């Protein structure tokens with residue numbers, strides 16, 4: 001098969017690494033890709049929202065399967081666009097329709113969907129720009145802390161957890177009236193604060209059948225001990241020991257089944273990955289959010305554990321034949337440590353050279369925000385630069401493998417968290 005993968009992050013490098021291991025893949029193109037995908041596939045200089053360019057490329061290269069990594073093209077309707085163009089009406093695509101992508105593109109839509117389909121989630125109310133007074137009256141009735149969410153996509157920054165009523169009122173005004181997150185906060189979801197431990201669950205679906213992929217835990221804050229600003233993700237671990245079989249059974253019965261059944265019942269076309277961010281509140285799962293794609297860096301910890309043919313999985317999703325796919329998962333543990341540019345998630349300097357080790361032991365180096373300068377030297381270009389995954393029989397050994405590779409890599413001001421997985425080790429040793 002000729003496969004086109006869209007995206008340029010660590011997630012897409014991990015996808016590419018997995019895809020090229022399959023004998024079913026004859027040629028892999030990545031648009032736009034990164035220096036890591038360039039080593040194993042052919043990068044194509046096309047943006048992920050360049051719909052006409054993508055369509056032309058698919059036609060020119062006889063692409064058999066398209067895999068869409070990030071949410072932006074999904075929310076903008078790339079799947080619907082391709083499926084209404086001449087010659088690509090029936091092209092297998094991994095990624096939901098625009099309506100399906102609204103589960104991530106609008107928090108209000110996704111809360112309403114959960115409510116209609118009996119999926120457990122925090123209590124909430126939604127307010128529009130002209131409803132500031134109603135919103136403030138509602139806030140006065142709620143207990144603290146309280147969560148404010150911009151309805152639309154806000155690059156992971158649109159969620160505020162307010163500890164005081166004054167802060168909540170001011171933030172609501174800033175979002176609704178002063179357009180703090182632009183158009184994304186012209187509607188705001190005000191939500192009950194859930195306490196517990198967070199978990200990411202990944203589901204592959206063809207819209208009817210589903211397969212539950214390995215779960216993962218993400219480390220969102222920049223600082224050790226979960227302190228400081230939120231980031232796109234500083235690390236991940238899979239599997240997650242506190243997500244035992246009994247808890248995952250609840251997730252499947254109470255969340256995955258009604259979600260997939262709801263998509264089908266409501267006629268929402270969905271062939272792709274669904275990432276369920278949830279809270280384990282005293283042993284019961286509640287959905288915090290849906291994402292309509294895989295997580296980053298969770299993908300870098302989840303995909304290496306998939307032992308069955310990955311292209312077959314993608315074909316099953318896109319072709320509606322997932323029911324006949326047998327998913328095989330490695331019992332090993334994967335830990336991912338993200339190396340970032342110093343200063344991230346605030347401003348940071350780019351262009352510092354780095355050298356990657358020729359060989360690594362029990363670990364993989366996935367590129368995210370790297371670039372190659374004119375002399376072919378690798379430099380840091382984005383905030384999150386590399387994702388290093390260690391894989392071993394135990395969490396300790398996986399961490400050792402990941403950090404051994406991390407210790408061989410550095411550039412001026414590079415930064416990473418040294419405590420990935422430590423909270424899980426502490427829980428296990430209790």
Ligand code: AMP
Nearest residue numbers: 122147156159191192193194277288289
């Ligand atoms: P989101 O962008 O929806 O993933 O939210 C960002 C983060 O805010 C989540 O990963 C949670 O840590 C936190 N969060 C979101 N909603 C809630 C909630 N209802 N209760 C507690 N924490 C939340």
Ligand code: GLY
Nearest residue numbers: 232233295296297
């Ligand atoms: N790691 C969280 C995300 O991909 O949204």
